[in-house]
Amino acid sequence: MSDLPKVRRLEAVGFRAWPAASVQYDGSWLCRLTAGHPSRRLNSVNPLDPSDYRDIDIRLQKAAKRFADYGRPLLVRQTPLTPPKLIAFMDEAGWVEDGHTVVMMADLATLPRDEGLDHLPSRDVGRFVDARIRVAGDDPALKPGLTEIINAIKPETGLFIFEDTAFGPTAGTIAVHDNDLVGILQLGVAEEWRGQGLGTAILHASLRWAKLKGARHAWVQVEADNAAAIALYRRAGFQDVYQYSYRGPAAV
Known part of the structure; x- marks a missing residue:
């Protein structure tokens, strides 16, 4: 079981340490996009509250449009803060999981x-x-x-x-x-x-x-x-x- 307060803090300092060119919030979902660099960390949707799972399909469609405008594929960065219902939605839709990363202190x-x-x-x-x-x-x-x-x-x-x-x-x-x-x-x-x-x-x-x-x-x-x-x-x-x-x- 992850220490969610520690995860939240490390996520916040991580965003400041590697800033995206465009940052937009949809509720507590943070959409980061950067036209000038292909890094997935700079081009992904980052859900930050496990309880924020309303209108998953509609919000993903909106995010996909934003990503398409930047010429980027839609990516969700799945962390311990990702709502379980969003994970279940991606699992059921057959979303591919890739690029496992370990955060260390x-x-x-x-x-x-x-x-x-x-x-x-x-x-x-x-x-x-x-x-x-x-x-x-x-x-x-x-x-x-x-x-x-x-x-x-x-x-x-x-x-x-x-x-x-x-x-x-x-x-x-x-x-x-x-x-x-x-x-x-x-x-x-x-x-x-x-x-x-x-x-x-x-x-x-x-x-x-x-x-x-x-x-x-x-x-x-x-x-x-x-x-x-x-x-x-x-x-x-x-x-x-x-x-x-x-x-x-x-x-x-």
Whole structure:
């Protein structure tokens, strides 16, 4: 059984840490759409109250129209806050479930006390986006959309980049400090540099920065089938809080 107050708080800080371009509410269903980036987190319906299940069919039709206007497929992000009657509706209609993600948290008090701030975050969004695309092997066409997302993050943000003088960027991550919490996003290590401890190093660098800023706990969202990333976070003291997945109508 999930701790719903904790889930609600992590959902709220998650939305602030990775802001969508368009945000519309239908009751307590949050519709997030972003024309400039295909991320499902930025293009999904997010129900936030298990008791809000009125007019399910009509509301999904309205959401589908909004998504079609953005050229996006209709997706519902199913979390512990999703109304059971909406889940039953999707099950009966044969909606496909995909993309399981684990939300994890860690207590920053477990970080070594004698370690100082050995890496400072960058303030250059363009440089970070270029590094992120290189490290992840992403399509360079995503640069404008990713730049817009990062510039729209309102809580204090640290952009961490590790580089090699000959190779260029080797690892990167974003730390979003929001009151006593810090979210770790977009952590990646270049394929040629994996297995050398860079993921652990850049994670701890960002967590130390956030701890000095006053954060007490860290959270992360990681795909359930990414065994290497889950192992990295578990070694750093992260523990599972809840999971979510995406649901969409079956292709006709």
